[in-house]
Amino acid sequence: MSRPPIKIVSGMPILGPFAENWANVQVFQAREDDIMINTYPKSGTTWMSEILDLILNSGDTRKTTRGAIYERVPFLEFAVPNVAKGTEILNSMETQRVIKSHLPIELVPQSFWEKNCKVIYVARNPKDVLVSYYHFYQMAIVHPDPGTFEEFFQGFMDGTIAFGSWSQHVKGWWKIRQQKNVLYIFYEDMLEDPKREIKKVSKFVEKDLPDDVLEKIHQHTTFKAMKENKMSNYSTIPSSVMDHTISPFMRKGVCGDWKNHLTVAQNEIFDAYLEREMSDTDLTFRFQD
Ligand code: PPS
Numbered sequence: 001m002s003r004p005p006i007k008i009v010s011g012m013p014i015l016g017p018f019a020e021n022w023a024n025v026q027v028f029q030a031r032e033d034d035i036m037i038n039t040y041p042k043s044g045t046t047w048m049s050e051i052l053d054l055i056l057n058s059g060d061t062r063k064t065t066r067g068a069i070y071e072r073v074p075f076l077e078f079a080v081p082n083v084a085k086g087t088e089i090l091n092s093m094e095t096q097r098v099i100k101s102h103l104p105i106e107l108v109p110q111s112f113w114e115k116n117c118k119v120i121y122v123a124r125n126p127k128d129v130l131v132s133y134y135h136f137y138q139m140a141i142v143h144p145d146p147g148t149f150e151e152f153f154q155g156f157m158d159g160t161i162a163f164g165s166w167s168q169h170v171k172g173w174w175k176i177r178q179q180k181n182v183l184y185i186f187y188e189d190m191l192e193d194p195k196r197e198i199k200k201v202s203k204f205v206e207k208d209l210p211d212d213v214l215e216k217i218h219q220h221t222t223f224k225a226m227k228e229n230k231m232s233n234y235s236t237i238p239s240s241v242m243d244h245t246i247s248p249f250m251r252k253g254v255c256g257d258w259k260n261h262l263t264v265a266q267n268e269i270f271d272a273y274l275e276r277e278m279s280d281t282d283l284t285f286r287f288q289d
Contacts, residue, residue, distance in 0.1 A: 002141055003144050004017055004144070004164060005144050006024065006144055006160070006272075007019035007129040010022075010026075010106075012104065012163065013160055013163065014162060014163065015022040015142050015143065018077050018079050018080075018143075019034065019082060019191055021077070021079035021085050021087060022077075024085070024087040025109060027088060027109070028053070028090070029109075030099075030111040030114075030115045031115060032115045032117070033097075033102075033118045034097045034112070034118075035099070035119070035205060036098075036100075036102050036103070036108075036118070036119045036120070036121055036194070037073065037099070037119075037120050037122070038100075038102070038103065038121050040102065040131035040166050041102050041129070041133055041162065042124070042133045042158050043124035044080075044121050044128055045122065046105045046249075047187075047226065047253075048120060048185070048190075048201070048231060049072070049073040049098065050064070050069060051201060051217060051221050052120065053072050053073060054216075055198070055202045055205060055268075056205065058213060059209065059214075059216045059217050061216070061220050064220075064245055065230075066185045067231070068236045070204045070234070072098070073098045073119075074097075074099060075101070076090065076099050076101040076103070076109075077101060077102065087129055087193075088129065089096070089183075093150075096143035100233045104168060104173075105172035111165075113180065116180075116181055117243065118181045118183070119181060119182045119183070120182075120185060120204065121173045121184045121185065122185050122186070122187060122188055122190075123174075123184070123283075123285070125172075125187075126166050126167075126170075126274070127258035127262060127267075127270060127287060129166060129256050129257060131153070131260075131261045133152075134149055134153075135158070135247035136170055136249070137161075139242055139243050139244065139248075140241065140279075141242075141243075150266075153262075153269075159274055166188060171278075171280075171283060174283045183204040185200065185201070188255050188286040191205050191253075192289075195218050198214055199214055200286060201239065223250065227248070232250075233249060233250050253264070254289075255287070255289050269273065
């Protein structure tokens, strides 16, 4: 497998190999106690996954060494040749499942709604998402070649990169958050006050934890701690698949790095895009600390 082209499933651009397992994703059977972590890519999925795994294990960090984060929190739509698919791993799990997904609201398998599963949605400001995603496209060869930053920027604006339109994704989940069992969290809020957000998550999953445990979870899930932890930094994936020398998965973990990448002209185009795309919602984002 080397840089396969994007394919379209149910109207959404998806990584080529993922499209091959789409039929199994659509009929996936959720269970009542499943918890889904859903995000547009590069919005804090791994961070939230580590936090939630710790919350469910009452802050016992030894339990998080049982596997890498992508094993503890399997990725529903993940599918590449000769590796177990997300649906297969999840179907074989007997204990409570935390499930990672990047699917937009319209494409979430029906069974999640039938079972009224809890969903934690993490959203991040799109300028930092764009920059993070560009670096990720370069380092993970399951993506097509992103081309120049200018070209990838255009793909983001047009919604033609993997998982499609950022604005449709964040707005779609924002709209239904009160009708469904959804906790909507912002990456920038997690940066601002991680303990406050960890507490919100623990309340949402009905796991009451004392302050010292919340503090322990916070310490274990700082950017630095997760970057150094091989169970959360993706370094256990072969370098032929994810090349951290091109760009580490745990890259910067900050708000506002877009200022180092977007030109003044690109920033103006981006602001016009936001005005156009976000005029029909009260959802807003923070672009700096
Ligand atoms: S993926 O591939 O879509 O699952 O990626 P995802 O985990 O959603 O996003 C990766 C970005 O999140 C940053 N990250 C963190 N930031 C702050 N604190 C912690 N603990 C943390 N863990 C991961 C990671 O560095 C990526 O952002 P960038 O901007 O590229 O650094």
